[in-house]
Amino acid sequence: MNSINSKLSSTVLWLMTIFSALIVANIYYNQPLLGKIAEEFGVSEAAVSKITVLTQLGYAFGLLLIIPLGDKMMRKRLILIDLVFVFIVLIWMAVASQLWMLFVASFLLGVTSVVPQLFIPMAADLSTPENRSKNLGLIMSGLLLGILLSRFVGGIVGDLWGWRSIYWTASILMIFSWICIYRLFPEIKPNFKGNYLSLMRSVWELAKTQPVLRLAAFRGAMGFGSLCGIFTTLAFHLEQAPFHAGPSVAGSFGLVGAAGALSAAFVGRLTKRLEVNRIILISLCVLLGSWLFTYFGGYTYIGLIIGIVLIDLGLQSTHIMNQSDFFAIKTTATSRLNTVYMVSYFIGGSLGSWFAAYAWEFAGWTGVCIVGFTFALLALTAHLLFANRLKRG
Structure with a gap:
């Protein structure tokens, strides 16, 4: 398997x-633990929320500065080098003794934890056109499951052994990941030769000249901002009446959201029956409607559970279809296409966390x-205004 024509085993x-799940989890362990860190x-809770914002901004910087190198460097080598820095920053997170150190380490953890976004264009390159949506859907499900389950694991581990212990555990998992990637x-x-x-x-130039990519990037940014808004503040909401719940309960909502993520894993198969724009429209309507449950049922567990399952289902389905849409652009610059999309995606997540x-x-x-x-309404509005126009164009 030494060339781009090799099949993806x-x-x-x-x-x-x-590994997408394990690596991306590093930047979300903090969310159910913000109360303990504060x-x-x-x-204050607002002050410690900067950890989440800085991590997501760092991820956006990493996507912008590192992911394009996937078209210029040997990708496997780039992944292995990056994982070394992830390991170092995780150790720094675990030993940080002052809040400013935690802020800096959180930003750097975001910058370095971009490896899954090197996997995605690699998988797109190695997949056949018929299997591309299905393969990307599987990896994206792993990615979102890592985001969601990290909150569950982080909350449980934080309750049992303190918030620092999760970063020691994560550093060991990075060593395991490095060895497997190196060998297999x-x-x-x-x-790219320049x-x-x-x-x-x-x-x-890709961002300027590819309207399909720009629309996908905006939809993704607004959708992810919608999701991040709820998970940034959920721990604070659950600490209050009528719940009076700790980090483990807040983290368990990541497990709840995993149901939506797993359901979305099958969305790639719908492309045989429905066009991509129709699937995206339905997904964004699900995302928007989820906030009705979250608002009107927000002071009951059942209302929050239904809302979060639907938020994750709507976002993940939109995300998979967004990527299938722009990876169909005829170019070899797959890492750079993904850079434009994912930088926008995490800037949107940062804005959602900040505003929330x-x-x-x-x-x-x-x-x-x-x-x-x-945020969800903005994504749906952009889709309704421009998707069909771009298709006709």
């Missing part, structure tokens, strides 16, 4: 899925629901 595909450092993954030769500056210019944190401070759960609903 089931072993490598499943390892990509598992207590240890003696700061294929190498893909780079397809220097780094020209590489980055080509990323901007301040909405919580000033308007409580109602404010959070307004932020989440607005």
